[in-house]
Amino acid sequence: MTTAQRITDIGPPNYKQFLPPVVKANYGKWKYHEIPKPGVLVHVAESGDKLFTVRAGSPRLISTVTIRLFAALADKYSGGYLRWTSRNNVEFLLEEEKNIEPLIKELGEQGYPVGGTGNGISSIVHTQGWVHCHSAATDASGVVKAIMDEVYPHFTSMELPAKLRIAFACCLNMCGAVHCSDIAVLGLHRKPPVIDHTALPKMCEVPTLISSCPTGAIRPATVDGKASVEIEDEQCMYCGNCYTVCPAVQINNAEADGISIWVGGKVSNARSQPMFSKLVIPFIPNDPPRWPGVVDAVVNIVDVYAKNARKHERMGEWIERIGWPKFFELADIPFSKYVIDDFKHAGETYNRTAQIRQ
Amino acid sequence: MEKKELKIPMLEELEKGPWPSFVTEMKKSADNPMAADTLRQLEQSYEDKISHWKHGGLVGVMGYGGGVIGRYSNLPEQFPEVAEFHTYRVNQPSGWFYNSDALRTLCDIWEKHGSGLTNMHGSTGDLIFLGSKTEAIEPCFKDLGEAGYDLGGSGSDVRTPSCCVGPGRCEWSCYDTLDACYDITQEFQDELHRPAFPYKFKFKFSGCPNDCVASIARSDMSVIGTWKDNIRIDQDEAKKYAKNGVDIQAEICDLCPTSCIDWNGSNISIDNSNCVKCMHCINVMPKALRPGTEGGATILVGAKAPIIGGALLATVFVPFLEMEAPYDDIKELAEAIWDFWGEYGKNRERVGEFIQRVGLATFMDEIGLEPVPEMIAHPRTNPYIFFGDDLDEDDE
Numbered sequence: 064m065t066t067a068q069r070i071t072d073i074g075p076p077n078y079k080q081f082l083p084p085v086v087k088a089n090y091g092k093w094k095y096h097e098i099p100k101p102g103v104l105v106h107v108a109e110s111g112d113k114l115f116t117v118r119a120g121s122p123r124l125i126s127t128v129t130i131r132l133f134a135a136l137a138d139k140y141s142g143g144y145l146r147w148t149s150r151n152n153v154e155f156l157l158e159e160e161k162n163i164e165p166l167i168k169e170l171g172e173q174g175y176p177v178g179g180t181g182n183g184i185s186s187i188v189h190t191q192g193w194v195h196c197h198s199a200a201t202d203a204s205g206v207v208k209a210i211m212d213e214v215y216p217h218f219t220s221m222e223l224p225a226k227l228r229i230a231f232a233c234c235l236n237m238c239g240a241v242h243c244s245d246i247a248v249l250g251l252h253r254k255p256p257v258i259d260h261t262a263l264p265k266m267c268e269v270p271t272l273i274s275s276c277p278t279g280a281i282r283p284a285t286v287d288g289k290a291s292v293e294i295e296d297e298q299c300m301y302c303g304n305c306y307t308v309c310p311a312v313q314i315n316n317a318e319a320d321g322i323s324i325w326v327g328g329k330v331s332n333a334r335s336q337p338m339f340s341k342l343v344i345p346f347i348p349n350d351p352p353r354w355p356g357v358v359d360a361v362v363n364i365v366d367v368y369a370k371n372a373r374k375h376e377r378m379g380e381w382i383e384r385i386g387w388p389k390f391f392e393l394a395d396i397p398f399s400k401y402v403i404d405d406f407k408h409a410g411e412t413y414n415r416t417a418q419i420r421q
Numbered sequence: 422m423e424k425k426e427l428k429i430p431m432l433e434e435l436e437k438g439p440w441p442s443f444v445t446e447m448k449k450s451a452d453n454p455m456a457a458d459t460l461r462q463l464e465q466s467y468e469d470k471i472s473h474w475k476h477g478g479l480v481g482v483m484g485y486g487g488g489v490i491g492r493y494s495n496l497p498e499q500f501p502e503v504a505e506f507h508t509y510r511v512n513q514p515s516g517w518f519y520n521s522d523a524l525r526t527l528c529d530i531w532e533k534h535g536s537g538l539t540n541m542h543g544s545t546g547d548l549i550f551l552g553s554k555t556e557a558i559e560p561c562f563k564d565l566g567e568a569g570y571d572l573g574g575s576g577s578d579v580r581t582p583s584c585c586v587g588p589g590r591c592e593w594s595c596y597d598t599l600d601a602c603y604d605i606t607q608e609f610q611d612e613l614h615r616p617a618f619p620y621k622f623k624f625k626f627s628g629c630p631n632d633c634v635a636s637i638a639r640s641d642m643s644v645i646g647t648w649k650d651n652i653r654i655d656q657d658e659a660k661k662y663a664k665n666g667v668d669i670q671a672e673i674c675d676l677c678p679t680s681c682i683d684w685n686g687s688n689i690s691i692d693n694s695n696c697v698k699c700m701h702c703i704n705v706m707p708k709a710l711r712p713g714t715e716g717g718a719t720i721l722v723g724a725k726a727p728i729i730g731g732a733l734l735a736t737v738f739v740p741f742l743e744m745e746a747p748y749d750d751i752k753e754l755a756e757a758i759w760d761f762w763g764e765y766g767k768n769r770e771r772v773g774e775f776i777q778r779v780g781l782a783t784f785m786d787e788i789g790l791e792p793v794p795e796m797i798a799h800p801r802t803n804p805y806i807f808f809g810d811d812l813d814e815d816d817e
Contacts, residue, residue: 070566071484072610078515078599081523082589091588091597095708106590114590122441124551126449126456127528127537134521134528145524147517147541149585149634156590174441190544193466194443194459195492195508195551197474202466204443205435212438237726238544240639243734271768277729304729308769310476317470330638332630332645333701334676337637337734351467352431375676375705407731 083144083156085114101221102177103163115157117141117166119175120186120211120218123151124194124204132173140166150186150228152179181221184214184365189231190238192250197310198303199233200250200320201349207231209353210248213362224372224381227365228329235302243328245378246364247340248357253319255299256312260286267309275308300406321348322357326364326390327379338379343391345401360396367394386420427451429460431467450537455552458502459536462494473500480507480555482562485614488572489558505554506536510547510573511565512606515599516586517542526568534561545623546583546634547573571610577769578616579609584626585633593703594628595646595716596744602626604748609755618759619766619775629712630700636724636735641772642755643721643735644744650713651693652702658709659689673702717743720751722758723773733773736781740795757788 082090089108096106104116117140121129133153137145140162141155148154153175155166167177179185187210190196192203210229217223230241233250241247263269269290273281280298284291294312306314324347328340343364347356364378371393372381382390391398404412432444447463450456462473478491490508497504511527527548531537535553543549553561562572573581582605585591587598605624606613612622625636628646636643663669669684681695682702689709703710720742721735742750758772761784766775776784785792 069483069563071482071571072614073566073569073571074607074610074613075512075514075571075603076523076569078518078589078603081514081518081520086589091594093588093590093592095592095711097708106592116590120441121541122443122446123540123542124443124446125539125541126446127532127539128449129446130524130528130539130541134524137521143521145519145521146586147519149517149546149583151541153541174445176439176441188544191540193472193474194463195474195506197472197476197492199472202463205432205467208435208438208440208442208444211440215439218440232726235726236728237732240544240635240724240726240732242726242732243635243638274767275729275769302728304769306476307728315471320470328638330632330635332632332637332697332699333704334678334699337632339732339734349470351470352434375672375701 081144081146083114083142083158085112085158086156088112089114098181098221101183101219102167102180104180113158113160115160115163117155117157117163117170117177118148118152118179119155119170119177120179121151121153121175122204122208123186123189136166136169139169148179148185150179150188152186176215176219178219182223182225183219183221184217184223184227184229186218187211187229187231188241190233192233196233198236198306198314200252200315201233201322202351203231203233203250205352206248206322206354206357209355209358210361213358214365217365223369225375225377227368227378229361236307242325242339243330243337244340245326245328245368246361247325247328248361249323249325251321251323251346252301252303252314252316253321253346254301254314254316255280255294255296256303256306256314258292258294259311259313260289260291263291263309263311264289266311272305272309272312275304277302277304281305317349321346322354323347324357324360324364327382329377329379331377334375335377335380335383340379342402343394343396345399364394389420425454425457427457427460429464432460432464447538453532453537454502455506455536455554456538458500459506459538459552462496462500462503465496465499474506480558482558482572485572486616487575487578487614490575492552503552506552507555507558508552509535509550509558509561510543510545510575510581511550512571512573512581513542513546513548513583515584515602516589517546518589518599527570530561530564530568534564545573545580547581572614574613574621576616577618577620578614578622579612579618580621580623581613582606582624582626583634585628587626587628591628592707593631593646593700593712595648595712596628596718597746598626598628598644598646600746601644601744601748601751604746605752608748608752612759618763620769620771622755622759622772624755630698631704637721638724638734639726640724640735641722642751642758643724644718644751645721646712646716646744647698647719647741648713649715649717649741652691652696652713653711654689654691655709656688659684659706660687662706662709667706669706673705676701717741720754723771723776725771725773729769730774730777733771733777735773736776737796738790740793754788754790761787
């Protein structure tokens with residue numbers, strides 16, 4: 064094949080070919096929506112036309128066998144039309160209201176629960192973990208599965224004070240940016256990288272490696288007559304940026320790696336402004352296959368929030384109202400020095416007022 | 422060839438429980454030897470508590486610098502089928518809309534060339550094909566191209582743009598997110614496939630300030646729908662909400678961030694000049710309240726995850742921009758940003774970090790945007806003002 068014959072730079076297919084007729088007919092002319100039950104949305108257009116959406120959870124990592132199943136269900140119930148959401152749920156776009164219940168039944172029989180709408184917990188957005196990533200400090204899919212099994216009743220109901228978004232990232236690179244979630248579960252490394260001085264000169268550019276370190280902990284060094292680097296261990300904050308640019312500085316460590324828990328972030332502008340999640344549990348060891356320590360920590364925070372927050376209050380809004388000391392007390396989470404910031408702009412996170420609940 | 426046994430007791434613990442299991446999904450594809458060895462290697466990781474994937478390597482299709490992520494096992498003798506196991510980012514259709522035929526075509530291609538395992542979808546938005554051998558990359562790309570699909574971004578390029586469902590289904594969409602995402606993806610194909618920036622650059626399009634694609638937290642250019650005119654009110658529907666148990670005073674008026682909405686027991690009134698378009702009242706009473714009809718978008722720039730200088734939310738650049746095809750204003754803004762950042766940005770420095778380094782005012786000067794108060798939370802609290810160059814210019 065010659066280069067001239069190759070198809071390149073065509074971009075994605077035009078979405079218009081995938082829009083159901085009811086969407087094409089009412090594009091941009093939707094009037095309102097309702098959530099008649101968890102996982103079912105009805106959107107009503109100015110014309111009076113209705114579009115029924117059935118939303119089902121998926122583990123994100125899915126087999127082509129399952130995609131073919133979803134395609135067959137779409138053919139049977141939604142004219143072949145379906146989409147995915149930003150949280151990895153699959154949505155069937157139905158014109159016929161009578162198809163809702165049979166579709167939900169078939170999805171249930173195949174193991175795909177319908178829910179994830181309104182004031183509940185939708186699917187956990189997450190990263191690759193040990194399934195497919197080199198820098199992961201933990202697995203992603205396994206921890207997510209274990210957490211979702213326990214918070215499952217909140218996926219299929221809408222009883223929480225507000226929506227609660229959980230996100231998972233298996234290292235600080237945070238593919239998918241979990242740092243603005245109600246609960247963020249984040250894999251961490253805790254030991255400086257180990258340098259392979261034999262491989263390093265062959266695999267890495269030393270100046271690039273040195274400049275990759277945000278704290279200046281990496282310095283040039285000659286080891287056995289070859290150009291390499293040394294790491295000032297006490298300056299290392301285990302971000303792993305050096306490992307990203309140089310495979311010969313290995314940061315993964317089976318015993319030291321694990322998971323941290325962050326709370327109170329949001330991206331929506333509703334009521335309060337978007338906010339970052341804040342660290343509350345600095346470390347929980349990796350405990351495969353079901354990570355009970357992480358699951359218990361998440362379930363506890365969900366329960367305490369559900370019991371104490373006011374209607375419409377997101378996690379972060381609730382904590383801002385009651386204050387962090389009260390949060391740690393209610394959640395029965397021990398406070399430690401590790402949750403006090405010591406990076407750039409740390410001072411902005413200190414309490415600089417006498418407004419304290421005594 | 423005798424079929425190798427699939428012994429994965431730890432992973433099978435993750436087939437228990439009500440939530441759909443990724444292990445069950447992987448087993449569905451386990452007739453494919455690559456999927457089976459992925460499961461075996463993952464079981465090994467569960468035993469060892471460490472990843473067994475090696476750092477990426479340079480693989481890809483001819484003429485592109487991104488779109489395929491190299492992946493190799495560090496236990497190739499033990500798991501030979503995943504010795505090479507590269508990821509493809511396939512650029513998703515706007516809003517992740519598909520039909521069943523399109524999905525079956527994609528399945529045919531992936532079952533022919535790879536493991537049969539996918540992510541629907543990756544964090545940035547691409548449809549992810551998980552795992553193929555190096556020799557399959559060009560043929561798979563050819564089949565994708567013939568079916569009308571292309572690869573997404575990776576490395577220091579425009580990453581695959583993504584958007585919310587927009588006017589396809591949502592009554593709150595203040596501009597056409599699906600079209601803007603598609604148009605801008607097509608416009609910047611060269612920048613998407615051929616990395617030439619200091620680092621990645623992400624576009625995300627949300628139709629309203631609920632920001633369903635989290636653009637404000639993770640995109641270098643965040644395009645969030647908003648409106649200029651008044652919130653549309655249906656007073657009869659508001660009364661119905663009240664009758665059906667919504668405490669409009671407590672649940673809406675008292676939670677309004679600018680106290681600009683009032684309820685007198687029978688009617689809603691809104692001081693629209695003080696409304697900051699937060700969406701709360703509209704979210705609670707979607708039948709009674711709707712965004713106005715003069716839609717457009719707020720453009721924010723520079724969000725990112727922590728690596729490396731700390732996480733950033735995006736900063737307002739343009740408080741209101743009309744969003745009509747062909748979207749020249751936003752394209753020109755992006756190109757002005759790339760010119761300055763491309764020249765002075767450091768390797769692996771996101772544009773948000775670059776702005777922190779050079780200062781927002783300097784950045785605005787360089788890209789030709791007039792400073793406006795909407796860009797800041799509050800004016801500076803320190804007196805260290807750089808007047809230097811401006812004074813010199815006055816002297817001339």
